[in-house]
Amino acid sequence: MAHSHSKYADFEGLRERAVALRRAGYSLRQIRDELKIFNNDILNQLVKGEPPPEWTKRPRAKDALRERARELRRQGWTYNEIQAELGCSKSSVSLWVRDLPHPEPKRTPEEQRARMNAGLARLRAEQDRERAATKQAAAATIGELSDRELFILGVALYWAEGTKDKPHARRESVEFVNSDPTMITVFLAWLDLLGVERDRLHCRVMIHESADVDAAERYWAALVGVDRALLGKTTLKKHNPTTVRKNTGDRYRGCLGIKVRQGADLYRRIEGAWYGIVGAASGSDLGNRT
DSSP: OOOSSGGGSOHHHHHHHHHHHHHTTOOHHHHHHHHTOOOHHHHHHHTTTOOOOGGGSOOOTTHHHHHHHHHHHHTTOOHHHHHHHHTOOHHHHHHHHTTSOOOOOSSOHHHHHHHHHHHHHHHHHHHHHHHHHHHHHHHHTTOOOOHHHHHHHHHHHHHHHBOOOBTTBOOOOEEEEESOHHHHHHHHHHHHHTTOOGGGEEEEEEEETTSOHHHHHHHHHHHHTSOGGGSOOOEEEOOOTTSOOSSOSTTOOOEEEEEETTOHHHHHHHHHHHHHHHHHHHTSOOOOOO
């Protein structure tokens, strides 16, 4: 091979010297400095086929981990156990040891399932403790509600869950339906704040006919604090045998509907208060939308 530049005209002579230096343990940089060859392409051609000396090779950071992984695999460790021991990814473990034979199972399938289920149970118990702690901490931040706070809360609760008047369907009445007893409890506390007596309430249960209707009526009457006989006629929803219902069991009590008799004026106050809240939150004067 000849080079257009006279400096590299004697390529074979340069190669002989470069190879001799390489075999003597010189690095590419040392050969470059010794022969004054500053063209990397020419330099690589001069030593082509000659392996670099061992001292110039950088040790691979994961070599030790790889050897340790292979040693553990030979001892019968699983991928998960090796990963946990070495702190590396499972994909790396797989790459390093996949040529080794699979270890014999240390446990029967039944023992493995029991061990897995026990681990899941511990995990779920810890998650449940974390959830409970978070909820308890949040509940503790509320403290007592002022009358104003309860009033605003009740307006928002009603506007989310209660019956509302529409321009195409005028019904200025206060009707609230929910299956959550805590929502009913807050709603009743709000009505107490507004001075709505219990004898103004018309309550009725709505529930699937296949549920325990008697128990549901007794439950809701006790929650509201009225005699069961004062409840309106329970609305029964026909059971569709082709539907798989999840709202079953002793805790299923259907929904309770509460209607305030002669509630038109109260409804107007609720709607006006709601748009007052919206205006305060958005910084604009919305007025009564209807």
